[in-house]
Amino acid sequence: MTTAPTPDPAAPNAAADAPAPAAKQPATNLTVSRGFADWLRANRLSLAFTSYQxxxxxxVGVMPNGTVSFNQQNFTRAMGVSYKPGRLYLGALHQIWRLENMLRPGQLGNRNFDMVLVPRNAQTTGDVDVHEVGTDEAGRVIFVNTKYSCLATLDLNDSFRPIWKPPFISKLAPEDRCHLNGMAMDKGKPRYVTAVSRSDILTGWRERRHEGGVLIDVETDRIVTDQLSMPHSPRVYGDHVLALDSGRGQIIRVDPATGDRTDIAFCPGFLRGMSIHNGHALVTVSKPRNGTFAGLALDAAMTERDAEPWCGVLVVNLASGDIVEWIKLDGFITELFDVAAMPGVVCPMSIGPDTLEIRSTITFNPEIAPLG
Structure with missing residues (x-):
């Protein structure tokens, strides 16, 4: 039995190329490319993205009338996001959230939404600076614990259970030594990670932003390449690894055997977060904060192209390197973090943990469960 969610006035639906204000914040305009709605429908896809700022x-999805829907909810310092059918994991300031689709087959929320995600669990980790999140073959949540420079899983008693650390990290300490930030899952296991440097001292990575970024094979502890600049978001793609060479503004392809790097596409902003779907990369770009671009090749590349940095989500054709569709944010929101493709979902919405709607949104199976 389901009590249907009530419409959320803080979740505007925006027509293509029409602005939509951000909820409970100074104004942010969201615009989309002319073909974005058609691209989502053709791929039967929706997506989730986060702003930790x-x-x-x-x-993001498509309404029955063909307009693009932006549904937004507040999760403090929203970071890594990972989608499994009917389920979304979200890393936040001091918790990892699990959101579940409350709809039964054939149901719609508010007459338009074919998925309604409700927060059902928040595992408290403390502020360990959770970055990317995934699940292994056993369904365990695996996340990048950036503050402690390790991969970790959830624990019933402790804040986290470490499961792997880079070979150059001598001690698990709350020092963000190398800025471990990205994780590629492959066949139900974490396979590759990215870090900004091989530093083994307190925030040592900050002096190594322009060079020395690493892609590491988790299975062997081998450093595949150390020729990157502020890398993020590795993803296994066929026989190669895709990653964001963020300090250069490039989506790259890396040969895992040789470490050879090939540029795929330049993106006009600081790259964080990538999801692959049907030969396309969905990536987030952000505007600079506190001199983020200073000293990076990205700064010079933007000047060379006579360009201003974007905040938004770009859809990149991996075969051609062309940016084929986009979402752009202008105004108060200038930084995004992660993005996740949601295949098979047309128009999703969520209910926030601190909203009036969550108090009255109740679902249960009316069949009485047997005792014992």
Missing amino acids: TGQLFL
């Missing part, structure tokens, strides 16, 4: 989860 404003602590928001955005769900």
Whole structure:
């Protein structure tokens, strides 16, 4: 039995190329490319992206009338996001959230939404600077614990259970030594990670932003390449690894055997977060903060192209390197973190943990479960 969610006035639906204000924040305009709605429908896809700057989860889909829907909810310091059918994991300031689709087959939320994600669990980790999140073959949550420079899983008693650390990290300490930030899952296991440097001292990576970024094979502890600049978001793609060479503004392809790097596409902003779907990369770009671009090749590349940095989500054709569709944010929100493709979902919405709607949104199976 389901009590249907009530419409959320803080979750605007925006027509293509029409602005939509951000909820409970100074104004942010969201615009989309002319073909974005058609691209989502053709791929039967929706997506989730996060802004840690404003602590928001955005769900993007297409309404029955063909307009693009932006549903947004507040999750403090929203970071890594990972989608499994009917389930979304979200890393936040001091918790990892699990959101579940409350709809039964054939149901719609508010007459338009074919998925309604409700927060059902928040595992408290403390502020360990959770970055990317995934699940292994056993369904365990695996996440990048950036503050302690390790991969970790959840624990019933402790804040986390470490499961792997880079070979150059001598001690698990709350020092963000190398800025471990990205994780590629492959066949149900973490396979590759990215870090900004091989530093083994307190925030040592900050002096190594322009060079020395690493892609590491988790299975062997081998450093595949150390020729990157502020890398993020590795993803296994066929026989190669895709990653974001963020300090250069490039989506890259890396040969895992040789470490050879090939540029795929330049993106006009600081890259964080990538999801692959049907030969396309969905990536987030952000505007600079506190001199983020200073000293990076990205700064010179933007000047050379006579360009201003974007904040948004780009859809990149991996075969051609062309940016084929986009979402752009202008105004208060200038930084995004992660993005996740949601295949098979047309128009999703969520209910926030601190909203009036969550108090009255109740679902249960009316069949009485047997005792014992």
